[in-house]
Amino acid sequence: MKRPPAVLELISELKRLPGIGQKTAERLSFFLMRGTLDQARRLANSIVKVKEKIVLCSECHSITESDPCDICRDPRRDPSQICVVEEPHDVFVLESMGEFQGKYHVLMGAISPLDGIGPESLTLEDLKTRVASKGPIREVILATNPNMEGESTAVYISKLLKPYEVRVTRIARGLPMGGDLEYADPVTLKKSLEGRMDMP
Amino acid sequence: MALYNTEAVVLRTINFSETDKLCTLYSRNFGKVKCVAKSARRLKSRYGAALEPLSYIKTIYFGKEGQELYRLNHCDILKSFQSVREDIGKLYTGVYFLELVDTLVHDGESAPHLFDFILEALRQIQKQKDLEILRRMFEIRFISLLGYLPNLSVCLICKKEPGKSGIGFNFQRGGIVCPTCRPRELSETHFSVGTWNYLKKLLTFDIQYSDRIKLPKALQDEIEQVTHRMILSHTGRELKSYPFIKQMVSL
Ligand SMILES: [Zn+2]
Numbered sequence: 315m316k317r318p319p320a321v322l323e324l325i326s327e328l329k330r331l332p333g334i335g336q337k338t339a340e341r342l343s344f345f346l347m348r349g350t351l352d353q354a355r356r357l358a359n360s361i362v363k364v365k366e367k368i369v370l371c372s373e374c375h376s377i378t379e380s381d382p383c384d385i386c387r388d389p390r391r392d393p394s395q396i397c398v399v400e401e402p403h404d405v406f407v408l409e410s411m412g413e414f415q416g417k418y419h420v421l422m423g424a425i426s427p428l429d430g431i432g433p434e435s436l437t438l439e440d441l442k443t444r445v446a447s448k449g450p451i452r453e454v455i456l457a458t459n460p461n462m463e464g465e466s467t468a469v470y471i472s473k474l475l476k477p478y479e480v481r482v483t484r485i486a487r488g489l490p491m492g493g494d495l496e497y498a499d500p501v502t503l504k505k506s507l508e509g510r511m512d513m514p
Numbered sequence: 515m516a517l518y519n520t521e522a523v524v525l526r527t528i529n530f531s532e533t534d535k536l537c538t539l540y541s542r543n544f545g546k547v548k549c550v551a552k553s554a555r556r557l558k559s560r561y562g563a564a565l566e567p568l569s570y571i572k573t574i575y576f577g578k579e580g581q582e583l584y585r586l587n588h589c590d591i592l593k594s595f596q597s598v599r600e601d602i603g604k605l606y607t608g609v610y611f612l613e614l615v616d617t618l619v620h621d622g623e624s625a626p627h628l629f630d631f632i633l634e635a636l637r638q639i640q641k642q643k644d645l646e647i648l649r650r651m652f653e654i655r656f657i658s659l660l661g662y663l664p665n666l667s668v669c670l671i672c673k674k675e676p677g678k679s680g681i682g683f684n685f686q687r688g689g690i691v692c693p694t695c696r697p698r699e700l701s702e703t704h705f706s707v708g709t710w711n712y713l714k715k716l717l718t719f720d721i722q723y724s725d726r727i728k729l730p731k732a733l734q735d736e737i738e739q740v741t742h743r744m745i746l747s748h749t750g751r752e753l754k755s756y757p758f759i760k761q762m763v764s765l
């Protein structure tokens with residue numbers, strides 16, 4: 315028996331989410347069908363709400379409900395340090411550590427040839443502008459993931475920022491290669507931030 | 515269920531689920547295989563850098579013979595090529611080689627001599643300053659090792675050696691066409707006698723001596739036109755990593 319079109323549509327929408335394949339999409343769709351109409355509405359509404367309320371901060375590109383974001387607006391944060399991360403999610407990981415007092419810059423990804431993601435798909439122009447503007451930035455800390463994409467993005471950025479009078483550092487190699495920042499525990503992360511080194 | 519024990523080069527690793535990675539390996543004993551590495555996304559994963567592309571590893575994986583996905587059991591790094599990772603030009607040259615292997619080699623075809631060639635090419639990236647020559651040498655030698663040896667000695671049509679410049683190349687048939695026969699045969703590019711001589715040299719040169727040969731700047735584009743298009747005639751499309759090499763050179 316063929317599935318009703320509405321079900322097929324739901325499955326194909328779910329499959330567009332990262333990490334969701336056919337099987338998982340089917341499982342999720344059956345779960346949703348078994349639930350109440352109210353539950354389904356709540357889920358649908360919260361998805362729409364996120365899209366309506368959440369914007370990207372025009373300064374750091376992190377996600378926020380008001381632009382500029384709380385961190386960019388906070389006068390107590392040190393404007394001389396910028397920590398560069400791949401995803402908005404990484405900002406929250408670093409914030410949960412409670413150690414870093416500077417501001418952020420979210421790249422929206424990492425350079426990845428095999429996925430066709432080049433420097434131009436990232437927010438690098440904005441980073442350059444932030445550094446080039448005669449502002450207070452003295453140090454750029456590169457906290458991209460400790461894997462091939464993150465490492466090469468860090469090398470690329472340090473080359474890109476060479477012409478400017480700014481110190482470029484990389485969080486310590488203490489972070490094991492091959493991992494994702496989002497899985498780091500706060501202690502490891504704190505150590506790697508303290509042990510950051512100047513880029514060649 | 516069988517246990518496989520082999521050396522391998524990591525071609526590509528992608529996130530497979532919340533916790534796992536899927537890696538494509540080119541192994542010495544069993545050719546190209548795909549393995550799932552459980553819990554590899556955790557920062558304290560036992561695999562560490564072993565699953566990063568370019569890594570030369572010793573590995574044990576298991577599964578039923580001929581199945582599509584195997585389970586990774588153990589990995590030791592033999593060589594991580596760290597210095598290649600720290601230089602973008604070298605890194606993307608390496609990524610280009612790996613993409614070529616992943617694109618043109620079929621799953622499960624074992625060819626130890628091809629494995630040794632690829633490993634040596636990665637070692638050369640580490641040593642060699644002139645990456646341009648290495649890329650050209652890799653392209654023409656790799657295509658030949660896959661069984662598509664280009665015919666560079668005599669013209670496809672008249673079987674004579676071309677005596678002067680204006681030599682054509684037919685990518686479909688994989689051979690040169692002399693200036694006299696060129697009007698009668700489809701040839702998508704043409705080059706000088708100088709380029710022809712370098713192509714012959716590249717074809718037979720052992721890649722481990724790649725630093726003993728220099729390409730004249732003036733011929734570089736012509737040579738790339740031939741060797742890179744040889745590759746494209748087999749892949750049917752441009753490689754994703756190739757434009758990155760060009761982009762990084764200009765940085
Ligand atoms: Zn912000």
Ligand SMILES: [Zn+2]
Binds near residue numbers: 672674695
């Ligand atoms: Zn001829």
